[in-house]
Amino acid sequence: MTQVDVRPQAGDTGRGAAPADSGVRGKGLGGNSVGLMGSAVIGISTVAPVYCLTSTLGSTAGEVGVQMPAVFLAGFLPMLLVAFAYRELNKAMPDCGTSFTWTVKAFGPRIGWMCGWGLVIATIIVLSNLAGVATSYFWLLAGEITGSDSIAALDDNKPVHILTCLALIAVATAISYRGMTATKGVQYALVGLQLVVLALFVAMAVQKANSGEFASSLDFSWSWLNPFAVQSFAAFTAGLSLSIFMFWGWDACLTANEETTGSERTPGRAALIAMVVLVGSYLATGVAAQMAVGSGTSGLGLANPDTSDNVFAALAGPVMGPGLGILLFVAVLASAAASLQTTFIPVARTVLAMSTYEALPASYARVHPRFRTPGRATITAGVATGVFYTVMTLVSEHVLVDTIYALGLMICFYYALTAFACAWFFRADLTRSFRDLLFKGLFPVVGGILLTAVFGKTLYDMWDPAYGSGSSVFGVGSVFVIGVGLLLLGVVLMLVMQRRSPAFFRGEVLTKETPALVVED
Numbered sequence: 001m002t003q004v005d006v007r008p009q010a011g012d013t014g015r016g017a018a019p020a021d022s023g024v025r026g027k028g029l030g031g032n033s034v035g036l037m038g039s040a041v042i043g044i045s046t047v048a049p050v051y052c053l054t055s056t057l058g059s060t061a062g063e064v065g066v067q068m069p070a071v072f073l074a075g076f077l078p079m080l081l082v083a084f085a086y087r088e089l090n091k092a093m094p095d096c097g098t099s100f101t102w103t104v105k106a107f108g109p110r111i112g113w114m115c116g117w118g119l120v121i122a123t124i125i126v127l128s129n130l131a132g133v134a135t136s137y138f139w140l141l142a143g144e145i146t147g148s149d150s151i152a153a154l155d156d157n158k159p160v161h162i163l164t165c166l167a168l169i170a171v172a173t174a175i176s177y178r179g180m181t182a183t184k185g186v187q188y189a190l191v192g193l194q195l196v197v198l199a200l201f202v203a204m205a206v207q208k209a210n211s212g213e214f215a216s217s218l219d220f221s222w223s224w225l226n227p228f229a230v231q232s233f234a235a236f237t238a239g240l241s242l243s244i245f246m247f248w249g250w251d252a253c254l255t256a257n258e259e260t261t262g263s264e265r266t267p268g269r270a271a272l273i274a275m276v277v278l279v280g281s282y283l284a285t286g287v288a289a290q291m292a293v294g295s296g297t298s299g300l301g302l303a304n305p306d307t308s309d310n311v312f313a314a315l316a317g318p319v320m321g322p323g324l325g326i327l328l329f330v331a332v333l334a335s336a337a338a339s340l341q342t343t344f345i346p347v348a349r350t351v352l353a354m355s356t357y358e359a360l361p362a363s364y365a366r367v368h369p370r371f372r373t374p375g376r377a378t379i380t381a382g383v384a385t386g387v388f389y390t391v392m393t394l395v396s397e398h399v400l401v402d403t404i405y406a407l408g409l410m411i412c413f414y415y416a417l418t419a420f421a422c423a424w425f426f427r428a429d430l431t432r433s434f435r436d437l438l439f440k441g442l443f444p445v446v447g448g449i450l451l452t453a454v455f456g457k458t459l460y461d462m463w464d465p466a467y468g469s470g471s472s473v474f475g476v477g478s479v480f481v482i483g484v485g486l487l488l489l490g491v492v493l494m495l496v497m498q499r500r501s502p503a504f505f506r507g508e509v510l511t512k513e514t515p516a517l518v519v520e521d
């Protein structure tokens with residue numbers, strides 16, 4: 001493998017080339033594969049809006065009651081502020097390593113390595129969860145279509161469930177392996193389906209609310225959008241953690257920056273578009289559902305503990321009728337399947353970047369000569385997801401649930417680090433203009449502080465065995481053990497790589513003075 005200096009000359013825009021002073025390396029990915037709309041669709045798809053809504057609407061309502069829409073807005077705020085940090089960093093360094101690359105250049109190789117690890121392990125957890133959800137909804141939908149309870153019950157058969165899950169992971173891995181063009185085509189259809197079904201649900205829920213068909217229906221109130229009306233701070237932080245989870249994944253369009261037309265500006269704009277679409281969808285759906293059935297803990301109420309983990313399954317028939325209600329099942333399956341496929345983008349490209357900069361073994365830096373994708377990194381992510389889900393499912397359902405609860409820790413960890421990296425990297429620019437002060441300094445710092453606060457509160461809550469599934473290890477909550485344990489595993493792997501790749505950890509590979517390079521096989 002040779003490294004060739006490709007600093008762009010005057011008038012040379014070289015496809016996918018990094019700016020000469022950015023200090024990043026090209027990686028051989030297929031440039032100009034995705035435009036603004038395609039990039040925004042990838043960001044929306046990775047978040048999986050319909051899946052997030054069905055799994056968290058009820059839980060959030062259970063924590064904060066009718067202030068559920070306000071908490072959605074509160075969760076949107078730190079993500080929006082962090083999105084500004086991503087946009088500014090991407091303008092300076094459009095590198096598919098995103099958080100890893102940027103935090104290395106701001107804080108050094110060790111903090112950067114751990115930031116990259118946080119993204120990778122969070123994504124593996126999400127991938128395994130999405131695969132499980134897609135599997136459950138596959139058999140649930142099959143049972144609805146055939147009218148057979150025995151077919152729907154196949155999801156409870158552990159061997160059948162695991163084999164179906166592994167098959168879905170394999171299909172998603174294959175699509176991602178074939179490149180951004182294949183990914184984009186699938187995503188347009190699946191994301192479009194999700195948004196259309198959500199719009200139909202909102203319209204029919206509002207109509208049901210106005211007709212007074214349900215006794216628990218509520219009249220809309222602007223107070224629902226007031227976060228200060230939440231009864232307690234503990235309830236607010238719990239709801240906020242759920243809300244932040246609902247926005248995770250929008251940064252996938254940034255990790256595809258080297259494959260995007262206008263890599264310096266388009267991904268940042270796409271991220272902001274995705275965020276606006278998501279918060280609009282969440283607010284509209286949350287308000288409409290609450291108007292239709294209320295936030296009570298009985299009957300169709302959103303906070304009913306018997307249905308709060310899968311709200312749309314309970315509301316599909318009553319709100320949309322038996323005919324159209326099946327569309328909600330299709331939309332949830334499409335949401336989980338679409339996100340399963342696009343979520344391979346950030347993990348594979350982060351691993352590619354870490355390998356390119358010698359923070360991981362060199363073999364992961366290989367790019368498929370035809371599809372121009374990080375082939376080995378993508379396949380490895382697929383295998384890791386399948387193994388992780390299979391082992392966790394066979395060991396204990398409680399362990400699998402607790403890994404999902406631990407996810408919030410990883411999300412806040414690497415998002416907050418990236419936000420602080422923006423302010424520190426651009427510290428010399430903050431006095432140049434009011435715009436630079438806001439978008440490169442104040443907004444990222446405030447976003448980072450908010451996420452750090454959620455990180456600390458979540459870490460404190462995790463110590464209690466009652467958090468998550470209720471299981472414990474030597475009296476300590478298993479969610480805490482899993483969350484902190486996964487971060488410590490990253491420290492161990494980092495120390496191993498430090499012995500194998502001392503140059504990276506001495507700061508000799510990825511520095512502000514690094515020339516722009518293309519890696520060739």
